[in-house]
Amino acid sequence: xxxxxxxxxxxxxxxxxxxxxxxxxxxxxxxxxxxxxxxxxxxxxxxxxxxxxxxxxxxxxxxxxxxxxxxxxxxxxxxxxxxxxxxxxxxxxxxxxxxxxxxxxxxxxxxxxxxxxxxxxxxxxxxxxxxxxxxxxxxxxxxxxxxxxxxxxxxxxxxxxxxxxxxxxxxxxxxxxxxxxxxxxxxxxxxxxxxxxxxxxxxxxxxxxxxxxxxxxxxxxxxxxxxxxxxxxxxxxxxxxxxxxxxxxxxxxxxxxxxxxxxxxxxxxxxxxxxxxxxxxxxxxxxxxxxxxxxxxxxxxxxxxxxxxxxxxxxxxxxxxxxxxxxxxxxxxxxxxxxxxxxxxxxxxxxxxxxxxxxxxxxxxxxxxxxxxxxxxxxxxxxxxxxxxxxxxxxxxxxxxxxxxxxxxxxxxxxxxxxxxxxxxxxxxxxxxxxxxxxxxxxxxxxxxxxxxxxxxxxxxxxxxxxxxxxxxxxxxxxxxxxxxxxxxxxxxxxxxxxxxxx
Amino acid sequence: xxxxxxxxxxxxxxxxxxxxxxxxxxxxxxxxxxxxxxxxxxxxxxxxxxxxxxxxxxxxxxxxxxxxxxxxxxxxxxxxxxxxxxxxxxxxxxxxxxxxxxxxxxxxxxxxxxxxxxxxxxxxxxxxxxxxxxxxxxxxxxxxxxxxxxxxxxxxx
Numbered sequence: 001x002x003x004x005x006x007x008x009x010x011x012x013x014x015x016x017x018x019x020x021x022x023x024x025x026x027x028x029x030x031x032x033x034x035x036x037x038x039x040x041x042x043x044x045x046x047x048x049x050x051x052x053x054x055x056x057x058x059x060x061x062x063x064x065x066x067x068x069x070x071x072x073x074x075x076x077x078x079x080x081x082x083x084x085x086x087x088x089x090x091x092x093x094x095x096x097x098x099x100x101x102x103x104x105x106x107x108x109x110x111x112x113x114x115x116x117x118x119x120x121x122x123x124x125x126x127x128x129x130x131x132x133x134x135x136x137x138x139x140x141x142x143x144x145x146x147x148x149x150x151x152x153x154x155x156x157x158x159x160x161x162x163x164x165x166x167x168x169x170x171x172x173x174x175x176x177x178x179x180x181x182x183x184x185x186x187x188x189x190x191x192x193x194x195x196x197x198x199x200x201x202x203x204x205x206x207x208x209x210x211x212x213x214x215x216x217x218x219x220x221x222x223x224x225x226x227x228x229x230x231x232x233x234x235x236x237x238x239x240x241x242x243x244x245x246x247x248x249x250x251x252x253x254x255x256x257x258x259x260x261x262x263x264x265x266x267x268x269x270x271x272x273x274x275x276x277x278x279x280x281x282x283x284x285x286x287x288x289x290x291x292x293x294x295x296x297x298x299x300x301x302x303x304x305x306x307x308x309x310x311x312x313x314x315x316x317x318x319x320x321x322x323x324x325x326x327x328x329x330x331x332x333x334x335x336x337x338x339x340x341x342x343x344x345x346x347x348x349x350x351x352x353x354x355x356x357x358x359x360x361x362x363x364x365x366x367x368x369x370x371x372x373x374x375x376x377x378x379x380x381x382x383x384x385x386x387x388x389x390x391x392x393x394x395x396x397x398x399x400x401x402x403x404x405x406x407x408x409x410x411x412x413x414x415x416x417x418x419x420x421x422x423x424x425x426x427x428x429x430x431x432x433x434x435x436x437x438x439x440x441x442x443x444x445x446x447x448x449x450x451x452x453x454x455x456x457x458x459x460x461x462x463x464x465x466x467x468x469x470x471x472x473x474x475x476x477x478x479x480x481x482x483x484x485x486x487x488x489x490x491x492x493x494x495x496x497x498x499x500x501x502x503x
Numbered sequence: 504x505x506x507x508x509x510x511x512x513x514x515x516x517x518x519x520x521x522x523x524x525x526x527x528x529x530x531x532x533x534x535x536x537x538x539x540x541x542x543x544x545x546x547x548x549x550x551x552x553x554x555x556x557x558x559x560x561x562x563x564x565x566x567x568x569x570x571x572x573x574x575x576x577x578x579x580x581x582x583x584x585x586x587x588x589x590x591x592x593x594x595x596x597x598x599x600x601x602x603x604x605x606x607x608x609x610x611x612x613x614x615x616x617x618x619x620x621x622x623x624x625x626x627x628x629x630x631x632x633x634x635x636x637x638x639x640x641x642x643x644x645x646x647x648x649x650x651x652x653x654x655x656x657x658x659x660x
Contacts, residue, residue, distance in 0.1 A: 164556070169552060170513075170553055173548060174513070174549060184527075191524070222577070222580055222614070223577055392610040392629070395587070396606070400633060404637060407644050409595070409646070412591055416591070428510075458535035
């Protein structure tokens with residue numbers, strides 16, 4: 001590592017104007033991230049015109065700080081309203097919202113902040129020290145491995161759908177089916193459009209997500225007449241002490257590693273990272289039954305991972321010119337707008353840039369941690385509003401958020417439809433979360449399956465002859481049969497216990 | 504019973520998708536499974552899983568366990584859905600801002616507020632804030648309505 005460049009990077013980033021840009025970017029990111037339908041990528045696109053005249057380093061500093069801030073912002077509405085602000089924070093709703101229902105909104109937000117900060121700092125450190133070697137490993141990940149990863153992600157669905165794995169897997173597969181609507185990615189023929197031109201580009205994920213989570217939740221509230229569910233007495237503004245986080249050290253570390261590694265894989269990103277780390281948190285927990293009921297680890301794991309993925313995704317973006325996530329693809333476009341040529345030569349052309357990005361993401365993560373802790377009380381105080389106001393705001397945000405995705409009322413109709421479907425899914429113990437995961441994984445799963453078969457002339461065995469792919473698939477099989485094995489072992493223990501007690 | 508109906512609904516929808524999958528034109532001959540292969544396999548698995556789940560739901564219903572908690576689809580539920588439909592239609596007629604005032608007022612009333620003057624003021628406030636944040640700050644091209652209302656919106660966003 002070039003320490004002179006490191007020092008120069010630090011001095012450049014903490015210059016008053018750049019430091020101000022880091023704070024501004026972080027705040028704008030938290031704001032955009034918390035608005036459903038305004039994702040980090042949309043936030044960056046909206047900020048692009050402001051960066052035209054800024055110069056390379058200030059503009060990239062602003063954008064990466066925004067990126068870091070939005071990773072946390074998405075969790076605010078996920079925890080408070082069961083409305084994930086970004087796809088990355090879907091997994092945060094699983095336990096974050098139950099915590100809010102139990103009056104632990106302040107604690108859930110604090111956990112999210114601390115976990116986000118840890119994930120963010122961890123991944124930028126990895127970015128700084130391991131960027132070049134990690135990127136060479138990522139180059140070895142090809143279609144077979146991507147397919148295996150999606151299979152693993154899909155099997156994780158079974159652990160999310162706590163009440164009925166069968167319904168959870170069905171929900172996930174239906175999600176994949178919905179993702180297949182539109183033009184086929186390989187040969188360009190239209191599929192399942194039923195003659196509607198609006199369906200040619202497929203269905204946007206955000207309106208489906210907003211409908212299945214936010215509108216479905218409002219419908220649930222109005223039918224259950226829980227109009228006063230979030231009354232003052234139930235809102236505990238307890239904050240998390242640093243020492244509390246030590247309790248979750250292994251979850252933090254594992255999730256940060258999962259997030260960074262998945263973030264590095266081009267084309268993936270925080271949404272997959274958060275789901276995988278959530279699944280891993282369930283798998284390794286002694287209290288599996290508490291997940292989905294407001295388990296704190298269920299907030300820590302996805303929040304650490306999605307923030308770590310933000311840093312991880314910057315690695316292939318900067319070193320190889322291959323975006324690690326949709327948002328980094330836009331950052332890459334922003335670099336091109338500044339006249340830079342993305343690709344392996346970028347680091348030699350702009351040696352200072354890596355260090356400036358490192359420090360701006362680091363400062364943004366630390367600022368989220370400090371500023372977020374102070375702001376927790378303000379965020380949780382939103383819950384003190386009566387449900388007539390809160391419900392109205394959620395419905396309005398859902399509608400505007402869905403409309404803003406493609407500036408189309410068609411998306412609002414989609415949100416409406418999936419609101420109703422999501423309501424019934426929830427009522428009958430299907431899994432809206434698995435549906436969303438299916439939507440995220442679907443296109444990647446199909447594309448990589450078909451690409452691998454195309455490359456190998458239809459050799460299905462190629463998925464298990466490649467070592468990395470084989471290991472991932474092995475994990476998937478273990479995850480699939482784990483509940484059955486665990487149940488068998490438990491039954492055996494119980495029967496042994498009965499036998500010994502009879503003796 | 505609702506659970507059984509929901510299962511049947513999903514199976515019918517997936518069945519329609521399966522029927523439509525035969526209309527997908529085949530791709531390149533080199534593509535081993537083609538554009539229809541993956542969705543068809545997936546649909547078969549989904550339908551089989553849903554049938555198993557339906558069978559379980561029917562068995563649960565017959566044993567008396569399946570009654571569960573009632574759905575309670577009350578006035579607020581249908582009112583909210585109807586309100587959203589009207590709001591979507593109004594957007595293209597009277598602009599986003601005015602449609603939001605009407606919709607917000609309706610939702611406040613439906614969700615239990617009774618102080619009409621306060622509701623009216625809050626509705627205007629919410630509509631203006633949403634219009635300015637999304638229409639002005641975030642440059643989202645919000646619907647402008649028709650005629651004179653359309654012209655007036657240009658003063659706001």
